[in-house]
Amino acid sequence: MNSAPLTPKQRERILRAATSAPSKHNTQPWWFRWDGDDLEVHVDTNRTLELGDPACREAHIACGAAVFAARLGYASLGIGTETELLPDKEQPLFVARVRVTDAAADPRFETLYWSLPSRRTNRAPFKPTPVPTLVLEYLRDAARDEGTWLRIVEREPAYEHLLTLIREATGLEEEHLRTERARWIDPPDAVHRLDGVPGRSLGPLPENPTGAVRDLAVGHDVDGRGSIEFEQRPTIGVLETRDDDAAAWMTAGQALMRVLVTGTRYGVAASFANQPLENPDLRDEVASDAKHYGTAQMVLRLGMGVEVPPTPRRPLTEVLRLSQRA
Known part of the structure; x- marks a missing residue:
């Protein structure tokens, strides 16, 4: 178990992982809040598509992708987690809590973490070689x-x-x-x-x-x-x-x-x-x-795929809101 609180650098690592997730038209429809070392994930309705995604289905999918990427960020620090979906019925846009646990981090996740910076939505032609x-x-x-x-x-x-x-x-x-x-x-x-x-x-x-x-x-x-x-x-x-x-x-x-x-x-x-x-x-x-x-x-x-440029991401100061507790 990671008994010491997360350092600012470790929190930054987890958040950067989370915000690397894809979203429809790269709207990045999420915001985050720390609850101790646990990470809350919320849908940001200011960044959803009223006409193109009226039920916020794709916004939820984007937030789910951010949850998994955050899990990889924790695992890269050797920290195990569990995910609680829709943890508060009174707050339907509070869609997940990634909670630190006593369990060891999944070793497969650390490997996947290092693939995050290379992941792109690739709209270029693919190579003629078929996917094995x-x-x-x-x-x-x-x-x-x-x-x-x-x-x-x-x-x-x-x-x-x-x-x-x-x-x-x-x-x-x-x-x-x-x-x-x-x-x-x-x-x-x-x-x-x-x-x-x-x-x-x-x-x-x-x-x-x-x-x-x-x-x-x-x-x-x-x-x-x-x-x-x-x-x-x-x-x-x-x-x-x-x-x-x-x-x-x-x-x-x-x-x-x-x-x-x-x-x-x-x-x-x-x-x-x-x-x-x-x-x-x-x-x-x-x-x-x-x-x-x-x-x-x-x-x-x-x-x-061939290499393509990344799409931009907002600074962490724009996606992080006040922690509930230190």
Whole structure:
């Protein structure tokens, strides 16, 4: 057990790990508070998407990803933790507490921690080399270890059906959703922003659209973006949970982060093709017919990645609020 209180440097390490998590359009919809050495995680409603994420499902997933990354930060210090989801019924936006325990840190987590700085949402073309079958199994294991299921969609007609749903959802997207998103995508004040997706992180436009590559800046010209040929048949995974409530969304977020950093360790990159999940009329069609799983939470485009620039992160002073106690 770590009997001494966390030092400021150790707290910074944990918080930097937590804030490395992905979020929709890099809105970073979280804030944190220390309760002794335990870390509270809250949804920041000032940074959620009223139109694009009205139920805050994806904001919860982002906070769940931050929870898992914080767990890695603790583990890198040799500190074991347990996670309490939705710990206060009176505060529904208080979504998790990462609690220090007497248990030893999971040794696998320290290894994963060192992959955090290299993890990126990768909107560039992937290498022609397929993701090795064994690595795909590692990704499935990562999802299972967090109580979810990663369904790799490979066979026809399921593969083409999913691509069709992504294309259909893209075509049905309404203008007000694009307007809301535009506040976060290559904004005019991007040079001064520490959130959102700058132009350099959007990736090129595909010369051979398959549907699995999402253009976040559709209808908006981005200087220097250009176009290039993408992989013909990307690997697509669907992250699924048994239930579809706030606790399930938090669980999905932790699983997502575990899948992503596991993939990073083996050179696998990911971007997201969640368009059909954002459309209530199409979301159910993405899910599997599995007996115990089937609620789709994320659609991932996976492949062997090339290096891409990071998206910015806000300073810790902006995401940390007053501790409850010393």
